[in-house]
Amino acid sequence: MLRLFAKTLKTGIVTEKIKRPDASELDALGIEVKRQVDKYFSGSIAIRAVDAGSCNGCELEIHALNNPIYDVERYGIHFVASPRHADVLLVTGPVARHMQTALLRTYEATPNPKWVIAVGDCAACGGEFGVSYASCGAVANVIPVDIVIPGCPPTPETLVKGLLSLMKK
Amino acid sequence: MSEVHSNWQLALQLALEAEVIPHNSTVVNNLARWTISADDWLRFATIAQQHHLRWVAGWAEQREDTFVVNACFASQTGYLWLQTELHIEKPQLPSQATIYPVASRSERHTQDMFGIHFVDRPDSRKWTRHCAWKKHDYPLRKDFPLQGMPEVITPANMDYQFVKARGAGVYEVPVGPIHAGIIEPGHFRFQAVGETILNLEERLAYVHKGIEKLAEGRTPEKLVRLAGRISGDSTVAHSWAACRAMEQAAGITIPERAAFIRGILCERERIANHLGDIGAICNDVGFAFAQMQFSRLREQWQRNSASVFGHRLLMDRLIPGGVKVDLSVADCTLLTQELKVLRKELDETIPALDLNSSLEDRLFTTGYLSPSTAATYGVVGYVARASGQDFDVRRDVSYAPYNQLNIKVAVEEQGDVASRVWVRIKEVFASIKLLSQMLTQLPEGELVTAWQKPKEYSEGLAMVEGWRGEIMTYVRFSSDDKISRFYARDPSHFGFLALEKIVLNNIVPDFPVCNKSVNPSYSGNDL
Numbered sequence: 001m002l003r004l005f006a007k008t009l010k011t012g013i014v015t016e017k018i019k020r021p022d023a024s025e026l027d028a029l030g031i032e033v034k035r036q037v038d039k040y041f042s043g044s045i046a047i048r049a050v051d052a053g054s055c056n057g058c059e060l061e062i063h064a065l066n067n068p069i070y071d072v073e074r075y076g077i078h079f080v081a082s083p084r085h086a087d088v089l090l091v092t093g094p095v096a097r098h099m100q101t102a103l104l105r106t107y108e109a110t111p112n113p114k115w116v117i118a119v120g121d122c123a124a125c126g127g128e129f130g131v132s133y134a135s136c137g138a139v140a141n142v143i144p145v146d147i148v149i150p151g152c153p154p155t156p157e158t159l160v161k162g163l164l165s166l167m168k169k
Numbered sequence: 170m171s172e173v174h175s176n177w178q179l180a181l182q183l184a185l186e187a188e189v190i191p192h193n194s195t196v197v198n199n200l201a202r203w204t205i206s207a208d209d210w211l212r213f214a215t216i217a218q219q220h221h222l223r224w225v226a227g228w229a230e231q232r233e234d235t236f237v238v239n240a241c242f243a244s245q246t247g248y249l250w251l252q253t254e255l256h257i258e259k260p261q262l263p264s265q266a267t268i269y270p271v272a273s274r275s276e277r278h279t280q281d282m283f284g285i286h287f288v289d290r291p292d293s294r295k296w297t298r299h300c301a302w303k304k305h306d307y308p309l310r311k312d313f314p315l316q317g318m319p320e321v322i323t324p325a326n327m328d329y330q331f332v333k334a335r336g337a338g339v340y341e342v343p344v345g346p347i348h349a350g351i352i353e354p355g356h357f358r359f360q361a362v363g364e365t366i367l368n369l370e371e372r373l374a375y376v377h378k379g380i381e382k383l384a385e386g387r388t389p390e391k392l393v394r395l396a397g398r399i400s401g402d403s404t405v406a407h408s409w410a411a412c413r414a415m416e417q418a419a420g421i422t423i424p425e426r427a428a429f430i431r432g433i434l435c436e437r438e439r440i441a442n443h444l445g446d447i448g449a450i451c452n453d454v455g456f457a458f459a460q461m462q463f464s465r466l467r468e469q470w471q472r473n474s475a476s477v478f479g480h481r482l483l484m485d486r487l488i489p490g491g492v493k494v495d496l497s498v499a500d501c502t503l504l505t506q507e508l509k510v511l512r513k514e515l516d517e518t519i520p521a522l523d524l525n526s527s528l529e530d531r532l533f534t535t536g537y538l539s540p541s542t543a544a545t546y547g548v549v550g551y552v553a554r555a556s557g558q559d560f561d562v563r564r565d566v567s568y569a570p571y572n573q574l575n576i577k578v579a580v581e582e583q584g585d586v587a588s589r590v591w592v593r594i595k596e597v598f599a600s601i602k603l604l605s606q607m608l609t610q611l612p613e614g615e616l617v618t619a620w621q622k623p624k625e626y627s628e629g630l631a632m633v634e635g636w637r638g639e640i641m642t643y644v645r646f647s648s649d650d651k652i653s654r655f656y657a658r659d660p661s662h663f664g665f666l667a668l669e670k671i672v673l674n675n676i677v678p679d680f681p682v683c684n685k686s687v688n689p690s691y692s693g694n695d696l
């Protein structure tokens with residue numbers, strides 16, 4: 001137990017400051033806000049992550065949001081276990097046809113108002129997989145998308161900025 | 170007969186002759202390939218099993234009006250590639266899954282994708298097919314267009330017949346395809362009594378993206394890009410396997426420096442994933458300290474990957490013939506320094522894990538996979554090594570740069586979650602050693618051997634020890650430097666099968682920790 005405390009103390013606080021991006025920074029990151037967010041989320045966003053067919057690379061970087069360096073909970077951004085508790089669906093991957101109905105049902109189950117963020121090049125445009133017998137391609141081909149965060153995969157920093165763009169100043 | 174035939178192959182050959190199974194043997198890129206008649210497919214499996222061969226993979230291919238069906242087997246020291254041909258009018262052969270249960274899902278995949286019928290197979294349900302294409306359409310046949318004929322909305326697959334359990338107090342827990350967490354989709358059907366799991370059945374292929382079909386007609390560079398997205402966490406390993414298979418087909422040897430850099434990338438990938446998983450396993454039993462420390466270490470590691478190699482997950486760093494990235498002297502110094510720091514951090518953190526009694530209580534004896542089940546299923550990677558199976562492609566069927574390094578393989582016998590954690594911790598330390606060997610021995614020279622258009626229809630079959638275990642990749646070219654067939658068997662194929670056994674008699678709430686200790690890739694499995 002002592003070792004544990006010693007290591008924790010020695011490590012200290014490693015969390016880094018990340019500023020809310022302005023329009024030009026969003027532009028530079030390639031983050032595309034398709035729907036004007038009429039009411040900004042104030043203080044809290046509940047996110048349901050849905051992998052609709054990703055290679056799992058995007059998931060690794062979404063996971064990193066909870067590491068002590070990015071620690072998105074401090075912004076009130078938290079991941080929830082059910083779409084019924086969510087404000088935002090964070091969707092990765094091209095939408096595999098085998099996941100199409102599941103994604104539609106998840107969207108239905110999310111209460112209004114809801115936002116959909118397409119994460120990664122696959123979600124943005126189909127990426128390496130495109131549209132085929134097995135893939136519907138971009139998330140926007142299946143459900144309405146409000147924000148697109150590109151990258152293969154997007155870095156955690158880009159993800160945090162994309163999420164912060166939803167929050168009130 | 171070629172001299173590459175080793176003792177175990179000779180013994181097998183004698184057994185085939187005794188059983189009067191005619192076979193033709195050729196050597197393709199140092200690998201023995203035996204062609205037999207389709208009627209002998211099952212008898213071969215029986216003999217292979219008597220000789221304790223492990224089933225490695227099965228795949229098929231259409232060549233005009235012929236189906237070529239392949240299976241790969243392995244001994245402790247080498248591989249054997251088995252092949253047979255079927256006429257497209259009569260696409261059937263006996264199932265090997267009655268002898269090798271691990272071949273079952275592979276045969277079901279081949280049935281769904283080619284319409285090849287495995288007679289007497291133990292499980293005749295579909296596997297990769299849900300509802301995105303019709304029963305008598307076969308996506309990997311050459312006349313099936315990449316676009317297929319999908320409906321506007323692909324319905325959910327409702328008619329799948331799950332195994333049922335009946336009896337007082339038995340209840341079912343269906344989970345997924347979408348799980349409560351940041352994980353890939355798949356369906357799990359538990360049968361439980363109280364909290365105890367009686368049976369687990371997996372239904373996968375939700376993230377089937379048609380990778381095999383997408384590969385057809387690609388150029389070598391484009392294939393590597395695709396292979397690097399079979400499973401994002403194994404991007405280096407899969408692109409390496411694809412490169413090795415294509416380089417064999419083209420008869421190219423890559424420069425030594427390129428092989429070393431590939432090795433460095435692959436060991437970095439191994440460490441990154443183990444760090445992430447060790448933390449996550451501890452977190453699944455509520456030990457947040459480890460999660461915080463290990464995810465911090467992983468983040469630092471990924472940042473160095475980005476600053477030295479230009480990508481946090483090391484995607485797209487390999488190209489056919491070599492690598493795209495070089496290391497300067499300053500980079501090597503930085504990486505050597507990084508290894509020192511990591512070792513020190515681990516020396517401070519791991520004793521805190523080791524001495525923690527609540528962690529011990531939750532991880533010991535949980536999720537047990539017996540050495541005999543591990544052997545029967547032919548599992549690979551750390552799951553196998555935590556259950557006493559001493560095999561590692563890097564050491565046992567070595568390839569550059571590992572054939573010039575001193576490889577230590579960590580093996581544990583207890584087969585529980587704790588064993589898998591320990592094997593992974595030891596693998597992190599072993600990889601640190603390998604990395605420092607590679608950094609000091611890094612040869613001078615080129616980064617790429619110029620690509621040469623492979624001969625018409627040339628083939629390659631390559632194995633790579635990725636962080637999850639052995640990856641097998643097959644490539645065949647057409648006449649114009651384009652891919653005509655690509656197949657990659659991710660170690661997750663075995664991971665998922667092992668998981669169904671591992672959870673038995675555990676409590677339902679321990680499923681996440683059992684799952685994380687194996688961590689199979691859905692994307693890698695579903696292709």
Ligand code: SF4
Nearest residue numbers: 055057120121122152
């Ligand atoms: S965007 Fe890249 S990392 Fe994300 S799912 Fe697609 S291929 Fe994988």
